[in-house]
Amino acid sequence: MDTELPELPFPLRPYGPDGDWAYANGVLTGTAGPRQDRFVPPTGEALEPVSDAPRLLGAPDGDFQLIARVSVGYNAAFDAGVLYVHAGERAWAKLCLEYSPDVPTVCTVVTRGHSDDCNSFTVEGRSVWLRVSRGGRAFAFHASTDGEHWTFVRLFTLGDEKETGAALVGFLAQAPTGEGCTVTYDRLEFRPTWPADLRDGS
Numbered sequence: 001m002d003t004e005l006p007e008l009p010f011p012l013r014p015y016g017p018d019g020d021w022a023y024a025n026g027v028l029t030g031t032a033g034p035r036q037d038r039f040v041p042p043t044g045e046a047l048e049p050v051s052d053a054p055r056l057l058g059a060p061d062g063d064f065q066l067i068a069r070v071s072v073g074y075n076a077a078f079d080a081g082v083l084y085v086h087a088g089e090r091a092w093a094k095l096c097l098e099y100s101p102d103v104p105t106v107c108t109v110v111t112r113g114h115s116d117d118c119n120s121f122t123v124e125g126r127s128v129w130l131r132v133s134r135g136g137r138a139f140a141f142h143a144s145t146d147g148e149h150w151t152f153v154r155l156f157t158l159g160d161e162k163e164t165g166a167a168l169v170g171f172l173a174q175a176p177t178g179e180g181c182t183v184t185y186d187r188l189e190f191r192p193t194w195p196a197d198l199r200d201g202s
Contacts, residue, residue, distance in 0.1 A: 014055065027185070030171060038092070059168055060134075064191060065195065068083065068130060069186050071127040072126050080174045087159050088159070096108065105119050108141055120151075136161055140152070
């Protein structure tokens with residue numbers, strides 16, 4: 001069943017395990033179950049994720065920025081709330097606020113067959129603003145501690161412009177090592193533009 005959020009101009013649909021997704025008063029909530037994750041280890045030969053995680057995704061048109069303040073109820077290592085981009089079964093990316101492994105950290109994963117894994121910077125508390133942007137065939141990840149000044153985290157692509165233009169984007173919750181994790185997303189915002197400058201804090 002599609003979910004309509006007033007802040008977003010496109011509907012969202014659940015993928016993967018049941019995330020008990022709920023929306024009320026500007027707050028989206030999702031829950032990952034035990035050992036749910038989406039990651040293809042680069043150290044092995046497996047081409048499929050070792051597990052799967054709840055996702056709530058939709059298909060925006062054209063260039064955009066999707067912004068949310070992400071708050072994570074940490075219980076175990078690598079619990080995370082995620083903004084997620086999906087261009088194919090082996091072409092997807094995650095911008096995470098993750099307990100990595102015992103400090104809240106902004107992390108990214110880009111999967112092209114296998115996943116990479118990169119920690120960017122640590123934060124205090126359980127919340128941070130995350131932003132995913134698309135411009136043509138490119139995606140950009142930013143994070144912010146106050147929702148005003150943005151730190152550039154990553155610039156990448158997941159294919160040609162036709163593939164990236166059809167990508168799904170939205171929300172993911174994960175609990176790779178623990179018994180479950182609840183994530184909330186608020187201060188949701190959608191902008192139908194690519195950022196004017198990726199590195200000037202805007």
